[in-house]
Amino acid sequence: MSTVTSQPEVPAGVKLPLYMDNHATTQMDPRVLEAMIPFFTNKFGNAASRNHSFGWEAEQAVDVAREQIAKLIGATAKEIIFTSGATESNNLAIKGIAEMYRERGNHIITQVTEHKAVLDTCKRMEKQGYRVTYLPVNADGLIELEDLKRAMDDKTILVTIMFANNEIGVIQPMAEIGKLCRERGVIFHTDAVQAVGKVPIDVNALNIDVLSLTAHKIYGPKGVGALYVRRRNPRVQIAAQIDGGGHERGMRSGTLNVPGIVGLGKACELAREEMQSETERLTAMRDRLKNKLESNLDFVHINGSMKHRLPGNLNMSFVHVEGESLLMGINDIAVSSGSACTSATLEPSYVLKALGLGDDVAHSSIRFGLGRFNTTAEVDYVADKVIDVVQKLRELSPLYEMAKEGIDLTKVQWQAH
Amino acid sequence: MAYSEKVIEHYNNPRNVGQMDKSSTEVGTGLVGAPECGDVMRLQIKVNPLTRVIEDAKFKTFGCGSAIASSSLATEWVKGKTVDEALEIKNTDIVKELSLPPVKIHCSVLAEDAIRAAIGDWKKKNVVGGEQVSASAAVAAN
Numbered sequence: 173m174s175t176v177t178s179q180p181e182v183p184a185g186v187k188l189p190l191y192m193d194n195h196a197t198t199q200m201d202p203r204v205l206e207a208m209i210p211f212f213t214n215k216f217g218n219a220a221s222r223n224h225s226f227g228w229e230a231e232q233a234v235d236v237a238r239e240q241i242a243k244l245i246g247a248t249a250k251e252i253i254f255t256s257g258a259t260e261s262n263n264l265a266i267k268g269i270a271e272m273y274r275e276r277g278n279h280i281i282t283q284v285t286e287h288k289a290v291l292d293t294c295k296r297m298e299k300q301g302y303r304v305t306y307l308p309v310n311a312d313g314l315i316e317l318e319d320l321k322r323a324m325d326d327k328t329i330l331v332t333i334m335f336a337n338n339e340i341g342v343i344q345p346m347a348e349i350g351k352l353c354r355e356r357g358v359i360f361h362t363d364a365v366q367a368v369g370k371v372p373i374d375v376n377a378l379n380i381d382v383l384s385l386t387a388h389k390i391y392g393p394k395g396v397g398a399l400y401v402r403r404r405n406p407r408v409q410i411a412a413q414i415d416g417g418g419h420e421r422g423m424r425s426g427t428l429n430v431p432g433i434v435g436l437g438k439a440c441e442l443a444r445e446e447m448q449s450e451t452e453r454l455t456a457m458r459d460r461l462k463n464k465l466e467s468n469l470d471f472v473h474i475n476g477s478m479k480h481r482l483p484g485n486l487n488m489s490f491v492h493v494e495g496e497s498l499l500m501g502i503n504d505i506a507v508s509s510g511s512a513c514t515s516a517t518l519e520p521s522y523v524l525k526a527l528g529l530g531d532d533v534a535h536s537s538i539r540f541g542l543g544r545f546n547t548t549a550e551v552d553y554v555a556d557k558v559i560d561v562v563q564k565l566r567e568l569s570p571l572y573e574m575a576k577e578g579i580d581l582t583k584v585q586w587q588a589h
Numbered sequence: 590m591a592y593s594e595k596v597i598e599h600y601n602n603p604r605n606v607g608q609m610d611k612s613s614t615e616v617g618t619g620l621v622g623a624p625e626c627g628d629v630m631r632l633q634i635k636v637n638p639l640t641r642v643i644e645d646a647k648f649k650t651f652g653c654g655s656a657i658a659s660s661s662l663a664t665e666w667v668k669g670k671t672v673d674e675a676l677e678i679k680n681t682d683i684v685k686e687l688s689l690p691p692v693k694i695h696c697s698v699l700a701e702d703a704i705r706a707a708i709g710d711w712k713k714k715n716v717v718g719g720e721q722v723s724a725s726a727a728v729a730a731n
Binding site: 492493494496497500501511520530531532535567568569570571572573581586587 | 592597600603606608620621622623624625626627628629630631649650651652653654656657702706
């Protein structure tokens with residue numbers, strides 16, 4: 173048996189370790205950093221200082237960023253509220269809307285594959301007397317509109333459905349959800365962290381009322397995000413969750429993180445300018461990776477819809493190989509796994525389980541997240557290495573051997589421990 | 590997760606990978622764990638009927654690096670031991686040898702279970718009328 177950790181030849185231009193986990197975070201674009209630097213040093217003013225040039229300079233930079241962000245999602249600058257990131261944006265949206273519209277109703281609708289920042293916030297709302305419906309998803313990872321229709325009642329005040337999923341990259345039917353919410357007079361919030369800057373978004377065309385986004389997923393800095401809050405048709409109100417100086421139209425107090433905001437604005441501008449070419453490039457690379465893996469390995473499974481999916485996402489299960497052992501074999505490549513062994517809770521990915529996949533398939537899953545700084549040479553290296561390690565681990569796998577012998581693994585009496 | 594050097598070493602160079610004939614009376618097979626739990630170990634031993642010494646051992650494991658290392662180590666340890674000696678191997682010995690962190694202790698438990706299951710299977714095959722076939726009786730029967 174040769175060694176499992178594989179050493180394929182490293183092609184020219186591929187530097188190790190190699191990052192392909194761009195749903196977790198992204199490398200900051202040097203152009204973003206360049207825009208930010210002055211605001212750490214000589215342009216250090218407080219954007220809320222109204223009576224001197226230091227403050228004006230900061231405020232002006234913040235206004236530019238607001239425009240850049242608004243333009244990316246078809247909003248107006250005044251509708252952008254700055255936060256510390258998407259977790260705060262999601263908390264502010266859900267808690268702030270629930271509190272503000274308590275008189276009108278107490279029912280919130282979400283779905284099972286949301287990020288924990290939404291799910292855990294909804295769970296807290298349940299403890300506070302709100303009713304929450306968690307819609308299921310189909311095998312593709314998408315909600316059924318009929319389920320949403322059925323779940324809505326006269327007490328429904330908020331629908332919060334993510335734009336694109338962070339694990340499987342699937343894009344929910346936003347236009348249809350938005351239309352339904354508008355018809356019923358229900359506020360529509362979306363956690364669009366993975367979708368902003370990756371796919372075209374127009375909050376008016378899609379009838380989105382509130383939208384969470386963050387900088388570090390789009391080659392900007394960590395610790396800064398925004399919440400889009402619709403100002404007209406209809407005007408959405410949000411109860412502040414942080415008390416203080418009344419910044420951001422009273423919705424989010426706290427001195428603005430000016431360098432971070434400048435970075436977020438620049439990141440949005442670049443994402444908008446380069447979206448079309450990036451989409452083509454990433455889709456081609458993702459499909460190349462998928463085709464290489466599929467044509468060289470048996471028992472592979474694509475998790476989630478390929479049709480409704482972010483360009484840079486591939487989530488694949490290498491059945492009969494456990495995810496963490498696979499990550500160990502490709503330890504110079506940064507990707508993620510839905511395996512229980514890689515999670516703090518020792519539970520396999522709840523997103524993959526929600527698709528109706530067995531735990532065994534979830535344990536075998538790898539999420540590839542391609543981004544702006546990945547190259548085709550890197551894709552080829554990753555494909556070769558994954559193929560090599562999967563093959564070696566399958567030589568070690570009793571399940572693969574049994575499956576090859578034609579044994580139906582679901583009929584085996586396992587001794588669960 | 591940072592692995593100990595010994596886990597990495599076993600993962601990279603697993604010992605005694607393979608399979609033996611399950612139907613042979615000299616071979617005991619233990620299949621423990623479940624795919625939905627994320628680990629399945631198959632450990633096989635070949636026992637000399639006269640000396641009851643485990644002369645060979647093979648494994649295949651679906652699981653994380655620690656599970657692979659635990660089973661690889663288990664095959665190394667049982668080889669050359671008598672069946673009764675092999676039953677003395679405790680999961681805590683494996684934890685110590687591989688410096689497994691607390692979240693990976695279940696991997697060592699599974700390895701101990703695999704040894705016991707393999708020996709149990711061998712014993713079942715070699716029992717006649719509730720009595721262990723003695724070496725002399727086995728020879729006489731031939």
